[in-house]
Amino acid sequence: MDIFKRILGRILFAIAQLISVILDIVIKLIETIVTFVRSIAIGFVALISMGGCLILMLLAGPFGILIFANPVVLLTLLFFVVFPILGTKFVSYLKYIKYILTEFLFDRANYLIDGISYRFQSFDEYKYAYKRMEEERKRREQQRRYAEQQREWEDRFRQWYEYQNSQRENYSYDKQTNYGYNYANPNMEFKNKYEKSCDLLGVPYNADKYQIKLAYRKKAKEYHPDLNKSPDATSIFQQINEAYEFLSDENIERYTSIR
Structure with a gap:
């Protein structure tokens, strides 16, 4: 047997x-x-x-x-x-x-x-396992994107502050070094992106993280592709997720300090 x-x-x-x-x-x-x-x-x-x-x-x-x-x-x-x-x-x-x-x-x-x-005992349990695996993959991808985004902003702000300090101290610049470049002030671009993200979620610019999280859940449920069958639902849902990622605790503090 x-x-x-x-x-x-x-x-x-x-x-x-x-x-x-x-x-x-x-x-x-x-x-x-x-x-x-x-x-x-x-x-x-x-x-x-x-x-x-x-x-x-x-x-x-x-x-x-x-x-x-x-x-x-x-x-x-x-x-x-x-x-x-x-x-x-x-x-x-x-x-x-x-x-x-x-x-x-x-x-x-x-x-x-x-x-x-x-x-797993039943076939359906394998379906649920796949969905959980995909959710975990998306979560890790979201974390990776957020980390990259934060590093990019940190680099831009650091370069800007270094450039400003070097200008104030009246250094003689060598065009072959980083200090020879005219860095653009990232504050305005950051501020615009932050406010557009708030507008997309429908929260005021001074909203705290709890207001943002509540608004995100409401918007995400409204435009989730499984629930909303309009042609642009997937695109809007992605924009909502990106806006929520951007409105992190660190970026809330940064916006408060520069506005």
């Missing part, structure tokens, strides 16, 4: 490996196509922007009507606009399917081969 269980376990293990390899190939292929199509679309937009008013006038005139009346042209344009969006979503879905299906099969195979207990 144990021999049959081990054989069945090895079959399940091989099936899980095969599914994993096939899905990896499909995911990589779609990601490559999405990247290629997106680069062409970006290049086309850049070409139009370089042409400026002349290209816009051509497209708005009889020549443009002739082009856009062609169904092949319309379908091509629609493909370059829609495919990168749908392709990215499809890749995310495939990664989700790959994880829950292969992890389920690997767990069952290990149980049959070596008697190792399942990590």
Whole structure:
């Protein structure tokens, strides 16, 4: 009986490996196509922007009507606009399917081969595990972005203060050193970004962290893509998250000190 269980376990293990390899190939292929199509679309937009008013006038005139009346042209344009969006979503879905299906099969195979207990008893638990893993990944990515953003602002303020101090002390500057550069004052840019973030969350500029957190939760719930089906919900939701990241305790103190 144990021999049959081990054989069945090895079959399940091989099936899980095969599914994993096939899905990896499909995911990589779609990601490559999405990247290629997106680069062409970006290049086309850049070409139009370089042409400026002349290209816009051509497209708005009889020549443009002739082009856009062609169904092949319309379908091509629609493909370059829609495919990168749908392709990215499809890749995310495939990664989700790959994880829950292969992890389920690997767990069952290990149980049959070596008697190792399942990590989860039901298939749904693997779905929840994937969602928790994705939430953790997004949290770490958010922390990384925040740390990079803070380092960038710290560097800019430090360079500005060093430059101001060197100006006040009337040093003779060597153009080959950092002190020879005319650093821009980052205070105004920081202030504008802070206030735009407050406007996006709908809080006053003197809001404390508790007001900001409450407003963020309300806005995030309103524009969460799972709850809000409007086309721009995902974009607004991302902007809300970025604004909330920027309105950190450190930046609240910095804004209070410079306003």
